[in-house]
Each structure stands twice: as structure tokens, then as C-alpha cells.
Amino acid sequence: MTAPENPSAAPSSLRRVVLTGGAYLMGRQVLSVCLKLIGVLLITRALGPSAYGAYVAAFALYQYAIALGSAGIGVYLLRMEGEVGEAAYGTMYVLLAGLAIILFAAIELGRSAFGHWMGVDGFESVAAIIAFALPLQLLTIPANVRLERALNYKPIALIEIVGQACYYAVALLLVWLQTRPEALAISLIVQNAIVLVLSHVATRGWPRFAFDRSVARQMLRYAVSFSAANWIWQLRMLLNPMIVGPALGAQAVGLIGMAIGLLEMLSIVKTIAWRLSVSMLGRFQQDAAKLRRAVTEGMELQVLAVGAILLGFGWTGGVLVPLVFGARWAPVMDVYPYLAVGYLAAAPFNMHSAALSVLNRNKALAAAFAIHVALFASVAYLAVPRYGMIGYGMGEIAAILAYGAVHMALAREIGSPDYRLAAVWGGAAAIGLFWQQLGLWTVAMPFAALLAPISLRRLASYYRQLRKD
Secondary structure, three states, rough: OOOOOOOOOHOOOOHHHHHHHHHHHHHHHHHHHHHHHHHHHHHHHHHHHHHHHHHHHHHHHHHHHHHHHHHHHHHHHOOOOOOOOOOOHHHHHHHHHHHHHHHHHHHHHHHHHHHHOOOOOOOHHHHHHHOOOHHHOOOOOOHHHHHHOOOOOOHHHHHHOOOOOHHHHHHHHEEEHHHOOOHHHHHHHHHHHHHHHHHHHHHHOOOOOHHHHHHHHHHHHHHHHHHHHHHHOOOOHHHHHHHHHHOOOOOHHHHHHHHHHHHHOOOOHHHHHHHHHHHHHHOOOOHHHHHHHHHHHHHHHHHHHHHHHHHHHHHHHHHHHHHHHHHHHHOOOHHHHHHHHHHHHHHHHHHHHHHHHHHHHHHHHHHHHHHHHHHHHHHHHHHHHHOOHHHHHHHHHHHHHHHHHHHHHHHHHHHHOHHHHHHHHHHHHHHHHOOHOHHHHHHHHHHHHHHOOHHHHHHHHHHHHHHOO
């Protein structure tokens, strides 16, 4: 077993453990991106957009099944006060195993129907294999919960990096041997099996199945309320294969999947910031003014960091993508600015999402996300047949309107954050992303925004704060 949970630990000791754990997790994120970049580079050069599109379509379905299967059950035990008994862990294993069986059967029985709708060549064979990775990943959750409750973040970070390294090692070997997308599905099974075993080795325990009806009822009740917003948001990942696939085929699905993958790697700052924001904002949930100020500053920093990275790639990607990934992937940059605007807009509202989660306003968040997905899907469905991949980007941009509902939900709770500076920086960055469509003059816009008096004053205050800390 891991070290016992100690709620009475000294604050300074606890703070040190949390900061150390945060450093491990952040290091894992950065190293993970480096591994992914190298792996994706070599794999995509070998596969090409069409074969990669088959994997993208199957993996999107797999990811949504994981979102449904994990269902916030692990988070329930992670947030539970006091010591968690073995009956609770045993019940979690039973629930996750049951959900894994149901979702595995759903993928295997439904892959033919999904494949018929998508029209993506190779999807069915990849989906048939990738489903076997699902129970392995879900049954890893209890072991990770044990480690996180013990604040033992080091093995979590190391195990995930080892698993990812094994994934790319196996994937590269299989892809270069047969150049088929099924190789990536097999590699995912290997990765999840290794992570499952190593996670339980780290806890010095193995799965023990037990069932407590009252605990199961509490877990599922919490899971539905906690996960509803996430389930709705994660529907975004299905829009590419479900809308682009029938209209444009596997190649376009692969190209858009690559663009999304690049944006996920480039906006790693957003992912790390969200994880840190939930714990940081939790300290201010009883003070609306401090929470509002924290959201405002967080928005500005997110736009500044994410905007700079997205612009840097947007200005150089036209040369880098065909040079690094091959000429077949050059069309990725046609859709990149449209999708990047969506990621840029999401960055400041990341803080709203974190604040609403802290305030337990998950229903309002779920409603806003439903509007977002509906706008994205409806506009993309109408635009893709007419404008091609750009139509998918139009859907991403149209969905930005839904952040108005996120704003209203937060404003009802703590008042309106100050959007002025985030809007200036975000708007200038968005214009700069379309330099090829609008002209080179747009490259000057982000720099002009940073040199504005209001920007210089705020940047100077950030610098003074860093020097003080």
C-alpha cells in the first residue's frame, strides 16, 4: 500500500509536498509534449493523412468512451474527506469494470454503424482493436487515486512517461513494418497494459473487487453531477469524424486531427493553468472580489501565454509543417488559423470554467457547453460540404458565442471580470493569425497591442510582482 493519508500533516510540510508534486506533474506535461511531438512526427510521415484519419476517427470514439467510463468516480474518492476504506475502492473497481464491459460492447457492436456514417476507410478495423485498451485504462483509475490521495505524484508522472515512451516505441516499430493505422491501436493497448501494471506495483496492491450499494449510489450520483459538463464538452472530439468524415473523407479527418493535435500541444499552458487554477481559486471562493480579480488576472496571463505560442506557430508553420511532417501535411495550415482562434478564445474562459467548478455551478457550465457544441456542430454541418475543411474552422469560430453564457453564469455569482486587456490582446492575436488571408500588416497588430499604454502598465505590474515574489 502507499503511505497512509495524513490530514493532520503540518501546513508547511503539506505545502512542500504539493509544490513538489506540482513540479512533477508539470515536468511530466512538458516531457509528454516532447515525446508526442517526436512520435507524431515520425508516425505521421509514414502513415500519411488518410491512414492517420482512420486512427483519428477511432481514437475520438475511444476518448469519448473513456470520458463516459471514468464518470468522475475517481474524483469522488479523491475529494472524499477522511480515510477511504477498502470497500470503497472495491466498489470503484466493480463500477469501472461494469462500465468498461458496457462501453467495450457498445464500440464493438456499434462500430459498423459508426463506420457507415463516417465513411472513413479503415475506421472499423482500428475501432475493433482499440476497444481492448478501454478496460485497461479504466481499471488504472483506482490505483492512481490511491497515489494522489497520498500526494505521491512522482510515480504517477514517471509511469505515464514510461507508458507513453512504450507507446511510441511500439507504434514506430509496427508502423514502419506495415504502415497501417491498426499499429497505433495495438500500441495503445500495450501502453495501457504497462501503465495498469506499474500503477498497481506502485501502490503495492492489486485490484480487489467488492460492492457496497450505498457507496455505489453516492459515487454514481456525484459522478453524474460532476461529469455532465465534461461529457457535453467532450462531444467536440466526435465532430471531426462525424461531420468531416461523411463530407470529405479520411484524408480531411486526418488533416484536421493533426491540426487539433498540434493545437493541443501548443496550448499546454492552458491545460496546466486550469489544473493549478482549480486549487488556487478554491482559496477565494468565499470572497467574490478576490475571486473576480484572480479570474481577471488569470484571463490576461492565459491570453498572453497561449496567444504568443499560437502566433509563433501560425507565422512559421507554413514552412515547418511540410518540412518536418512532409508535403502531404501542408494543408493543415489552411485550417490552422480558424481552429487557433477557437483555442485562443477558450484560454481566458478557462478561468471561468475553473471558478464555476470551484463554486459547484456545474449545471450552468453544462448548459453553456451544450450551446457551444450545438453551435459548433450546426455551423460545421452546414459549412463543411460547401467550404471544405475551412467550414469546420467556421464552426469552431461560431461556437465562441457560447462563452457569453459562461460569462453570464459567472457574473451572477461574483460579478463581471474585467475583460478590457484580455480583449485587446486576444483580438490583436486573432487578427495576427490571419496574416496570410489579410496581409502582412496584421503581424504588427499583436506588437501594437502590447505597446499600448494600458498594456505597458499591466506588464510593468506583472514584472514588479515577479521581482517581489
